[in-house]
Amino acid sequence: MLRISKLTDYAIIILGYMAKTPGKTYTAGELADSAGVAAPTVSKVLKALARAEVLRSTRGSRGGYQLALPAEETTVAAIIRALEGPIALTECGLESAQCEQSASCHIRGNWSVLNRAIQAALDAVTLADMANPMTRAPDGFNIPLGSITIQPRRNME
Incomplete structure (x- = not known):
């Protein structure tokens, strides 16, 4: 099962609250x-x-936190990366991954396609989308799979 951490869940809740009053310092x-x-x-x-520049922080008596970008420009992917690190289903989905089986793995390219699809889906959803309550799931949420290219497998020997 794919899951984000509780900290990431809290981050989206906190940022959703902040998105309701853009420009305010909290x-x-x-x-x-x-x-x-x-x-x-x-x-x-x-x-x-x-640290990930999703928020701006200001010190002092009038300090606090503000969204670094408008909610419409802050993606769920950026929020997840800020707390979880790079987004990948498997270790081989990471660019810097060094797997013991990489030389003989025949499915690595398939994981790469799936990882890019998930990344594209998370990049397509913004903080503004998350901040607005949904009464029901949308009928047609389209993940831009056409923009995902299949890259040839690199030999990792």
């Missing part, structure tokens, strides 16, 4: 209260998002 305490998440956990999430 304190960690205010975001903890709104999300119903412990303040230390919120601080950890906010720091990771700021």
